[in-house]
Amino acid sequence: MLVLPKLQLEDVFACAQCGYCMKRCPVYYFLGWESTSPRGKIFALKEILGNDGRLDEQSIRKLGKSFSTRFFNCTFCGFCREVCHVEIDLLEIWSKVREILYDHEVVPESIIKLSETVKKSKNIYMMDNLSRTDWITYTGADVNFKDSAEVVYFVGCITSFSGRVQSIAQAVSSILNSANEDWTLLKDEWCCGHPLALSGAIREARVLALHNVEMIESTGAKKVVTGCPGCYLALKHEYPRLLGKKPRFEVLHSSQLLDTYITSGKLVVPKADITLTYHDPCELGRISGVIREPRVVLQSVTDTFIEPEYFGRESICCGSGGLLKAVNPSLADNLTQRRYGMLASTNAEVIVSACPACVQALAQTATAIQNGKRVIDISQLIAEQLGLM
Amino acid sequence: MATSNNFLRELVNKLGQECVSVDSLEKLVYAHDLAALPKSVKLLFNTTPDAIARPRSIEHVAEIIRLANEYKIPVIARGGATWGFGGTVPVRGGIILDLTGLNRVVNLDEKNGLLTVECGVVWEDIMRFLQETNWELPTYPSSALSSTVGGWAATGGIGYGSLKYGPFVKNVAKVTAVLPDGRVVVADDNSNPNLSQLFGSEGILCIFADLTLKLIPKSEVERPFMANFSNFANAVMAAQEVLRLTNPHSLVLRTFGFVRAKDYIESDTYFFGCFNGNRYDVDRQHLTLGSIVNRYRGYLTPEDEARREWEERFYTLRIKKWGPSILGNEFIIPVHKILDIVKYCWHLGNQAHLDVEVEVMFISRDKALMFQLFLCDERKSIRYLTEAAITKKVLDAAIKAGGKPYGYGLWNFPFMERAEPEKKRELKSMKGVLDPQNVLNPGKTIGAELMLGIPLPGKLYSTFMDGVWVLRKVV
Missing domain, CATH: 1.10.1060.10 (Alpha-helical ferredoxin)
Known part of the structure; x- marks a missing residue:
């Protein structure tokens, strides 16, 4: 063999x-x-x-x-x-x-369960995939489903289903609206397949990739935006390998889109008197190389941006990646606490990241301790500054 | 020697289950250091440990050693395992002491510039820690990103900064060491045994538990430099002149293969290094360097390239990408013999159809640490073994030229008698007194043992390697 x-x-x-x-x-x-x-x-x-x-x-x-x-x-x-x-x-x-x-x-047993779940329900939570867009009702976001659009917002499983971070979807939607973007959600978004690829279930991941690409291409969209670095990695880097061809759309992370809007003047974000620090998600920063853009966005919001110990390509993992949370949750928690400690020791008032999994894990740690910091996603920060949330 | 169940039970009782492993995969991955063992060599030794212990305190270390004495079990201390001479490889099983868990910075004496750290602290962590202070390390190893303080004390102790500030042993105020009978002692220059006796004893006399390092005040400026040459002899002569007229922090000369691994270097030979100190002094020395390099028909690279190379200084083995294996040796030689030895390396390389690469780290005006290596493939076992004979031939020549191996461990032990007979006698005598049961790292440095404790005569080893070399030339 x-x-x-x-x-x-x-x-x-x-x-x-x-x-x-x-x-x-x-x-x-x-x-x-x-x-x-x-x-x-x-x-x-x-x-x-x-x-x-x-x-x-x-x-x-x-x-x-x-x-x-x-x-x-x-x-x-x-x-x-x-x-x-x-x-x-x-x-x-x-x-x-x-x-x-x-x-x-x-x-591990948990990996088998996870891959079975994704195969069956097309999401990582074993939820009815029809409820994937329920966040729209919960958050009151202004969303239109269209047959064709310039931009597709690919929400991802965590942001769609996890109550703690559904406001990220609300934030991205409101920003797209605010920028007068011609955009839509997919009518039947499936898990991006990244968790299956991490499980080793490549054939199964290919099925999901095929479906999502077909759905996106049927809208004629030239751009796909996602706020999840795992989905970003899958759409941008894994799909061409899984499918043997490059999909006919450009993939952007929400932080890249924000950078474009702010740099071009499409969005003018008022400055805030706030101290921020930023946690680079591994899949976005080190692996995908998106390091500059989130910083441009954050520095447009505040004059007091503090880098934590280990940042950019050297950022330390918060424990949310690689399915470690499914395989060894207590170890994943240890990693989160270590990273949270580094971020908190900057004395920044708010910890910002650009990943629903990182935000969720770090926010959980913050709420579990006294005087924990506020942890939010970069799109939430901008939407709040623009008065959209 | 199979480690008794009673010993393991007691070990677990004393340390706790979480600090001891007998897992077969774990034992497999602790049975090596930086160098790849030829498969034929693995047949001679029992390189797989019987268990691995990860002590959490000096008391743990002492307990393990006392217990090992009771059961006559070999104890092999292991730090980052970044040495390539087999120092942390068991020869007849035993317990590997993984000391990387003892990694605390114990105390910084801000006033006197003394830093006490546990043995398992990685050098890079110390550098990071000192960033916030007014002090810096005078010297550190070329593997600083993963090697430990205790590991460097037990082995060579020569690295970046040794040219200006001397070897590691000169930059240590005192150590706490665990002796082979389990006694915990504090050693300094005046104790018995003293620092010079314990440093470089390759884990056969003691285990360093914590060390108090002498620091130097932070330099006002650090100015890296790099000079390219088209001719190796010119580069060596220029380097000698640099040593005579300036006082660099470090000066390292490299050839061919090392260059091949860098897309930003165009010449065949280059040297790089760094000046540190006050700005006026550093700038003055840099001017002198420029005129020396010109005189020897080299050219100084732009500062950003020099800085890039200086930042890359811990990545010596990039060349291995093209191997996939490497074979090599490190030895200290008189500076005036560098050219002779390098020519001999190339001569051997021609005979064996191999490109022999050389790195020279100057450690004083008259001595240099030479690292000779060539690419090979460990999967071709017989060929790999015959190629290993080249490293032995080079070492023979280096000793003849007044040099000595940088370390002995398992692979270079036959050379100690010729290179440092007095040191061998002293080590042997101390080993007899301190470790009569031969518990600490047996079968290394002063003599090798095959599995079951059968001694391996150095002469037999040497003759075998000579035979292998003849075979290589003939075939």
């Missing part, structure tokens, strides 16, 4: 075992054992795989559980790849291993 194709196998052997990745890995920070670190996992792969990258079926099943524990205790934050001495695409290797584990049904 081929576990790793040649290019990735060469990378496994090229690993310098320098350990630069360990120092950055937020999971290793808490677990501390070598086998939980990127270096340890690469070494284990090297020792176990044949020189041709193959492993027999029996060994996969035998090693499956211990591999599964290590490879799913990962937030896919990409910091290991960022600091790699020999520039190994570690995220690509982690994905490939998860795919093999999934194909051999040796993934």
Whole structure:
């Protein structure tokens, strides 16, 4: 059974075992054992795989559980790849291993449940997918469904269903309206498939990708906007690979759209007397390279913007990525608390992020402690400043 | 040697279940350091530990060592495992002590510039910590992004800044060490054993628990430089002149392959480094550097490129991307012998059809740390073994030229008798007194042991490697 194709196998052997990745890995920070670190996992792969990258079926099943524990205790934050001495695409290797584990049904129980849920209900919450747009009623947002539009707003599962962050959808909608954008929601949006890709369920992710692309392209939209970095990553980077072709639309994160509006003068945001700090979501900042735009937006709102310890490409994961919350919720909580601590220690009044998962996790931590900071999404901040919410 | 169940039970009782692992995958990933072991070598040693312990305090470390003495179990201390000489690789199983959990900054004496840290602190964390103070580190290793303070004390202790401020041992005020019988002692320059005896003892005499580092006041400016040369000899001569006329913080010279890994460097040979201190002094030295580089037909790169290279200084092994494996060795040689050794490296490379690359880190006006390496493929086991013989030939030549290996560990132990006979005698005698049961890191540095504790004669090893080299040349 081929576990790793040649290019990735060469990378496994090229690993310098320098350990630069360990120092950055937020999971290793808490677990501390070598086998939980990127270096340890690469070494284990090297020792176990044949020189041709193959492993027999029996060994996969035998090693499956211990591999599964290590490879799913990962937030896919990409910091290991960022600091790699020999520039190994570690995220690509982690994905490939998860795919093999999934194909051999040796993934954690929670991952099986999650993928079954998404396959069945087309969202990560096992909700009736028809209720995906209920947030419109709950928030009172002004939304029109159109057959064709210039822009599609792809809301994503977390923002659509999770009460704590549905106001992000309200904020993005009101901003699109305020900018007189010709936009619509999809009539039948499905999960972007990113959680399935992270589970290793690539074939199933492809089904979702196909549906969403068809839905978006049927509107004739030239742009798709999303406030979720996971959806952004899926639409922009994963779909072309899954489908073997580039979809006929441009993908923008809401922070990029805001940057365009503010820079072009389409939106004029009044300054606020407020101290802000910003948490870069891993999938948006380090992995997708959207680092400048959110800062341009925030600096248009305040003159007192404070960077936290570790920011931009070096941002530390808040624990919401890689399905860690499903696999190991207590570890994910530890990561969130660590990151929240760094953000809070800037003494900023408000912590801003650009991801519903990050906002949700950090806000939960903030509410669990005395005098916790306010945590909001960048679109909420702008919508509030514009008096839209 | 199978570690007894009683020992493991007691270990768990003392440390707690969460600090001990006997998981098979865990044991697998602790059975290595930076270097890839040829498969044939793995047959000779039992490199898989019986268990791994992650102590949370000095008391834990001492408890483990006392227990190991009771059961005669080998204890191998491990920090970042960024050394490539097999120092943290077990040879007959035993317990690996993963010390990375002892990573607290204990105290900063702001007035006297002394910083006490636990052994598992990574150098980069100290640098980060000191950013907010008026102090900085005089010297740090080239693997500072992952190596630990205790690990560097146990091994070479030469790195960036050693040219100006001396080796690590000269920049330490005192240490708390756990001796092989479990005693916790404080050692300094005047204690018995003293710092010079314990530093570089490669984990066979003690485990460093915490260290008090001497800091230097923060430099007013730090000005990196880089100069390109088309001729290696000119670069070496220019570097010698730089050492004579200026006082750089660091000066590192690199050839070929190291250059290949950088898209912003065009020449075949370059050196880079940094001046630090007050602005006037630094600028004056930079002017002198410029005229030296001109004289030797090199050219100084723009400041931004120099700064980029300086910021890249911890990424020495980028070249490995093209390997996928590397083989190499590090040794200290007289500066006036650099050209001879490099020519010899290239000669061997020609014979073996390999490009041998060289990095030279100057550590004083007359001594340099040379890192020689070449690309190879560990998956081709026999070929890999024959290529390993080149590193032995280079080391032979370096010793003949008045040099010595940078470390011994498992791979270089046969060279100690020739390179540093007095140090070997002293280490052996101290080992006999301090560790009569041979518990701490057995089978390293002063002599190797195969699995089951069978001694491996250095001469046999040397003869075997010579034979392998002849085989390589013939075939």
